Amino acid sequence: MIHLSAWKSAAFLAALSALTLLVYSVFRNKTYFDFLTWNLFLAWVPFVFSFIAYEIGRRAQSRMRAAIIVVLGAGWLLFYPNAPYIVTDLVHLTAMKGLYASGQGTFAFRYWYDLLVLVLFAWNGLLLCVYSLYQVHSLIRLAAGSLLAWGFVAAAALLGGYGVLLGRVYRLNSWDVLRDVSLIKRIALESLHAPVMLFSLLFGLMIGIVYVSFYFVVHQAVRAAKRA
Template sequence: MNLIATRSSIFQNRIIQLTTLAGVLLAYRIYISGTTDFLFMFWNLFLAAIPLFVSRQLMANVRLGQSKILRYSLFFLWVLFLPNSPYIITDLIHLDNSAATIWLDMLMLFIFALSGLLLGVLSMIDVFSYLRKHNHPFLANMMLLGVSLLSGFGIFLGRFLRFNSWDIIARPQLLMQCIFKSLLLWNAWLWIIGFGAFIWISFWVLKPYLRGSR
């Protein structure tokens, strides 16, 4: 158990180091290019960290035996914001092959994307632990798979239709219309299944290294 906890601590420290390195590379890129083209990556990384913050609040709620209504609300909020973590991977489309800083941009975006994915997986580990304690393991696995597919759909809505997590409150009617229309598109389903499977597989591949005491 101590070995697992130590390994988890090491990998979580690596995530902090990765995010710091990403920030340093972005600052250097701004300095040498004189442009702020990728400044939005700081915002995207902030959004990617929200699911982990929410999942930690959820686990604290469980430990303290607080309100179930609050617990379910936190779970819903987690599902809503989880797509923001792996979403950063899609920011690789901003790479410009003709840019003089192409190799720096590639390294910087890769580190941002990896950081976002790891933050998301850490939050999934928290929630999976909660689901397994309250459900049959198979059901917990299926629920996590369902959430992964929903995240794939969320990434589709964000990347191609430019919706945000908070649009469920800001633009609910338009969001629902676009959701129903998107579900009739075969390429949307390819994205949902493809990215959803990627998120789910990433969870199982990275979980042994990040699980710690969960």
């Protein structure tokens, strides 16, 4: 895999998030959604885990470092669904559509402002999602080979889709896994029916498609630069 500088990636993502927050502050109004800033913060948590693991993993290997990476990887997987979760915040535009209608099937300009700001937050979440997955993918490929690494990517995408479901539909937080295991078990059993599994599958498929697209573009761009 192509090495992407973790520090440059973090700087780019931080600048993008800062710009998004600036746009948000300009167009924010009393009907807007302050929770987006909290959701963006949570989307950063898995990237912080993967960033540290990636930086440690690229150095000389040892049992201690391997153990640290495993712990960081568990933290990453626990918080990973928070990154793509922001996409589901677009649902609030539908829930609040009555506030935007201006008559004759048209929408007030406030709707378009809110839509564009929501898309910016969702784009931040998706980029944090694929960047952090790329870092973990790189580590697993280094340790276990390409086939197992891609198998992990597929599993992470599906688990991410299920995690988004738990957050959006069942209103769980990542830390609930540590705080109330019995609640997690109960909801896991309740969620074993077709519509829920389809939601998880489709969202996992979306994560996978976005990641593969990101992977393809990055690798093609680097190869084209080398040929030039």
